[in-house]
Amino acid sequence: MSLIPFWFIVIAILWTGFFVLEGFDFGVGMLHSAVGADEAGRRAAINTIGPLWDGNEVWLIVAGAAMFAAFPGWYATMFSGMYLALVLLLAALIIRGVAFEYRGKRDAARWRRTWDTALTTGSVLAPLLLGIALGDLLAGLPIDSAQNFTGSFWDLFRPYGVFTGITLVLVCLLHGATFLSLKTTDEMHQRSQREARRIAPFTGAAVIGFIVWTHVTASSAFFLNLIELTAILAVIAAVWLVFERRDGWAFAATALTIAACILSIFVDLYPNVMVSSTSAANNLTVHNTASGAYSLKAMTVVVIVFLPLVLGYQAWTYYVFRRRVRREEFLPAARPAPEPAASEAAASEATAIEAAAGLPVRDADGKGP
Amino acid sequence: MNIDLARWQFAFTSVNHFFFVPVTIGLAFLTALLQTAWYRTKLEEYLRLTRFFGTLLVINVAIGVVTGLVQEFQFGMNWGQYSRLVGNVFGAPLAMEGLAAFFLESTFLGLWLFGWDKLPKRVHLLTIWAVAFGSMLSAAFILAANSWMQHPVGYVMINGKPQLNDIWALFTNPVFVWGYAKVVFAALVTGAAVMLAVSAWQLRHRGDREVFTRSARLALIVLVPAILFAMLVGDELGVVEARYQPMKIAAAEAQWTTCQPCSFSLFQIGGGNNDHTPTQIIAIPHLLSLLATNHWNGQVVGLTPLQQQYSKQYGPGNYVPDVFIQYWGMRVMAYLAVVVFLIGAWGLWLIRRKTLATSRVFLWVAVWGAVLPFLMNTAGWLLTESGRQPWIVQGIMLTRNGISPTVSTTWLWISVVIFVLLYGTLGTVDFLLMLRYSRKQLPPPREQADADAPVPAVQY
Numbered sequence: 064m065s066l067i068p069f070w071f072i073v074i075a076i077l078w079t080g081f082f083v084l085e086g087f088d089f090g091v092g093m094l095h096s097a098v099g100a101d102e103a104g105r106r107a108a109i110n111t112i113g114p115l116w117d118g119n120e121v122w123l124i125v126a127g128a129a130m131f132a133a134f135p136g137w138y139a140t141m142f143s144g145m146y147l148a149l150v151l152l153l154a155a156l157i158i159r160g161v162a163f164e165y166r167g168k169r170d171a172a173r174w175r176r177t178w179d180t181a182l183t184t185g186s187v188l189a190p191l192l193l194g195i196a197l198g199d200l201l202a203g204l205p206i207d208s209a210q211n212f213t214g215s216f217w218d219l220f221r222p223y224g225v226f227t228g229i230t231l232v233l234v235c236l237l238h239g240a241t242f243l244s245l246k247t248t249d250e251m252h253q254r255s256q257r258e259a260r261r262i263a264p265f266t267g268a269a270v271i272g273f274i275v276w277t278h279v280t281a282s283s284a285f286f287l288n289l290i291e292l293t294a295i296l297a298v299i300a301a302v303w304l305v306f307e308r309r310d311g312w313a314f315a316a317t318a319l320t321i322a323a324c325i326l327s328i329f330v331d332l333y334p335n336v337m338v339s340s341t342s343a344a345n346n347l348t349v350h351n352t353a354s355g356a357y358s359l360k361a362m363t364v365v366v367i368v369f370l371p372l373v374l375g376y377q378a379w380t381y382y383v384f385r386r387r388v389r390r391e392e393f394l395p396a397a398r399p400a401p402e403p404a405a406s407e408a409a410a411s412e413a414t415a416i417e418a419a420a421g422l423p424v425r426d427a428d429g430k431g432p
Numbered sequence: 433m434n435i436d437l438a439r440w441q442f443a444f445t446s447v448n449h450f451f452f453v454p455v456t457i458g459l460a461f462l463t464a465l466l467q468t469a470w471y472r473t474k475l476e477e478y479l480r481l482t483r484f485f486g487t488l489l490v491i492n493v494a495i496g497v498v499t500g501l502v503q504e505f506q507f508g509m510n511w512g513q514y515s516r517l518v519g520n521v522f523g524a525p526l527a528m529e530g531l532a533a534f535f536l537e538s539t540f541l542g543l544w545l546f547g548w549d550k551l552p553k554r555v556h557l558l559t560i561w562a563v564a565f566g567s568m569l570s571a572a573f574i575l576a577a578n579s580w581m582q583h584p585v586g587y588v589m590i591n592g593k594p595q596l597n598d599i600w601a602l603f604t605n606p607v608f609v610w611g612y613a614k615v616v617f618a619a620l621v622t623g624a625a626v627m628l629a630v631s632a633w634q635l636r637h638r639g640d641r642e643v644f645t646r647s648a649r650l651a652l653i654v655l656v657p658a659i660l661f662a663m664l665v666g667d668e669l670g671v672v673e674a675r676y677q678p679m680k681i682a683a684a685e686a687q688w689t690t691c692q693p694c695s696f697s698l699f700q701i702g703g704g705n706n707d708h709t710p711t712q713i714i715a716i717p718h719l720l721s722l723l724a725t726n727h728w729n730g731q732v733v734g735l736t737p738l739q740q741q742y743s744k745q746y747g748p749g750n751y752v753p754d755v756f757i758q759y760w761g762m763r764v765m766a767y768l769a770v771v772v773f774l775i776g777a778w779g780l781w782l783i784r785r786k787t788l789a790t791s792r793v794f795l796w797v798a799v800w801g802a803v804l805p806f807l808m809n810t811a812g813w814l815l816t817e818s819g820r821q822p823w824i825v826q827g828i829m830l831t832r833n834g835i836s837p838t839v840s841t842t843w844l845w846i847s848v849v850i851f852v853l854l855y856g857t858l859g860t861v862d863f864l865l866m867l868r869y870s871r872k873q874l875p876p877p878r879e880q881a882d883a884d885a886p887v888p889a890v891q892y
Contacts, residue, residue, distance in 0.1 A: 114542035125530035135519020142508025143836035354520030
């Protein structure tokens with residue numbers, strides 16, 4: 064059996080994994096100022112993703128590298144054609160990445176405000192640009208018979224591509240809001256839920272519009288395929304669960320929504336990898352861009368060994384950092400551990416997940432849970 | 433024009449990236465050693481040092497990761513024809529790097545950073561070792577890819593395209609084996625020099641003497657063997673490269689005619705690609721023969737005969753790399769390595785005499801000495817990469833044929849300006865933060881705070 068379709072699936076999975084995981088990081092980046100009313104709140108919001116975002120971003124690196132290795136022609140055409148958009152994307156990811164590390168390293172309001180702005184801007188731009196890039200694969204770009212992009216910068220802004228970008232920004236926003244609802248307490252928890260309720264209708268409308276547009280662009284069939292249908296059902300469920308305030312299930316539904324949106328692009332793309340708007344004969348397909356059989360075989364061994372391992376230790380990370388983050392931990396006065404009595408009281412109010420995990424005070428002996 | 437801009441941008445972003453990478457690799461390893469010392473001895477000093485240097489490590493990792501992303505994207509963005517031609521060989525180690533190493537490094541850094549109170553001590557210690565191991569592993573994969581550009585192996589040509597047919601050959605490539613060893617030792621040198629400089633600054637400025645003497649000692653114990661091995665491995669790497677890339681070594685001595693035995697000039701006046709008879713100052717007989725061939729009377733083929741040979745083999749063209757960069761890249765790297773070794777040896781001698789903490793001259797030298805490994809690393813990479821020119825993959829593809837044909841000069845100028853501004857700003861911020869945190873007081877010993885309080889988590 065040829066490994067070419069398998070590698071297309073691997074790449075689709077890597078992009079999906081990236082958006083499911085980094086999607087809420089983007090959302091938290093966009094929302095951290097809205098949900099955290101003061102400095103302690105903002106820090107609490109950022110620390111909900113503190114241990115996770117760096118590992119999540121690696122999914123993008125690996126998705127890019129896998130495209131390079133398995134479909135060099137696809138990687139070369141896409142990355143050179145979308146040149147300026149990718150320069151902007153890199154700039155957005157860079158300022159966002161260093162914003163996490165640097166904003167808390169100096170105790171000055173202006174310094175923090177600067178990095179807050181960088182974090183928010185980067186977190187909006189990244190999914191927007193990535194959405195435009197992925198949407199363009201399906202919408203079609205001017206590509207000649209030598210597999211080279213022949214358009215200008217403005218040719219990248221195809222209506223479908225731009226709408227994909229906007230949809231992904233909205234999905235990431237909702238995904239981030241449900242994540243924050245799951246990971247914060249008290250007022251921040253309520254504010255996260257309120258943000259989620261405010262965003263949900265827009266995300267719902269955008270996703271339904273996006274799926275219909277995708278279907279019309281890529282398929283001649285009347286009925287939606289299974290993935291497209293899943294995306295629509297998942298986003299409806301997400302909106303309903305957000306209004307029902309079922310934090311855990313709402314987060315699961317937004318995760319499923321984002322996964323189904325990304326997968327639907329790839330499912331509708333196959334066997335093309337980049338549609339040429341110049342001529343269908345110039346379409347890049349999995350076959351005319353793929354690496355040799357030996358390379359694919361060698362990398363298949365590596366991916367089969369390492370991807371489950373990665374999923375294993377990343378899942379463990381999420382388990383280790385499963386408890387909610389409390390704003391009180393970040394108040395300057397509260398740095399010496401809170402009174403045991405107070406934390407007992409807080410624990411009784413907190414959810415079952417949190418109580419099972421134990422509050423940090425009880426880990427003080429260093430043994431941990 | 434386009435080719436120059438694309439090359440300049442790649443060089444600029446790579447050199448910047450490699451300021452942060454060796455610090456990460458070296459400091460991760462040293463921080464892991466400190467934490468192991470704490471785990472074993474239960475001495476409070478080691479815990480304080482672990483957290484102190486861990487903070488410096490984290491400031492660096494952030495910028496190392498994001499500048500690494502730029503490196504990966506640039507192959508496709510600027511070097512489209514290159515990526516198209518060699519992706520199926522060159523891409524494989526890159527994909528493996530992400531799957532096997534980047535995930536490990538990033539995920540476990542998060543666990544280490546935020547896991548102080550959440551993980552059992554032993555598991556927490558393992559997480560910093562996973563970070564150190566992951567960062568060293570990632571260097572292995574990228575070096576395997578880079579070594580393939582210097583000396584392509586494990587492939588067959590099908591329809592004018594190299595096709596991978598032996599993945600192991602990439603990892604047994606002699607250029608990789610020696611080059612990787614060299615990079616690991618250079619990273620340990622860099623990390624140790626940074627740790628030594630910070631400790632020395634603290635000792636000069638009334639930092640806790642007891643504690644920072646320990647870290648200075650650890651840094652020196654790692655630094656001296658690491659620089660010695662880096663020099664030995666570098667010598668062997670030179671021999672390997674002389675075999676596969678004779679232009680590189682001939683250019684490093686500005687040797688235009690074939691010689692046997694060959695001497696090594698300490699300095700030269702003039703030189704370059706248009707001056708074939710520079711004035712050599714102090715020529716050491718036989719030294720170039722030894723460096724390039726491991727033999728007292730080894731032969732080094734000159735640039736002119738090599739040029740003739742390549743023109744016959746690959747068609748007319750200029751196959752001589754930039755001689756000025758090669759000649760001085762080699763010397764800056766080698767001479768500074770000797771200086772670093774001398775500083776290290778001086779430090780070890782002071783430790784023996786138990787006067788390290790009070791020798792103000794040494795401490796001053798050690799602070800400024802931290803600049804040297806960065807200059808050495810940059811010179812070394814210029815020597816390696818500029819010496820490969822005009823090839824992007826030795827013998828397979830010329831650099832000028834590797835660029836993306838559709839990326840315009842305007843696009844290139846825009847990206848160059850954006851990257852320079854971004855890297856300039858972030859590099860400065862990173863450097864100032866490193867200075868600021870290097871000059872901070874240690875975190876207080878735990879007994880002075882509430883004895884029952886948890887170790888305060890490192891947070892954003």
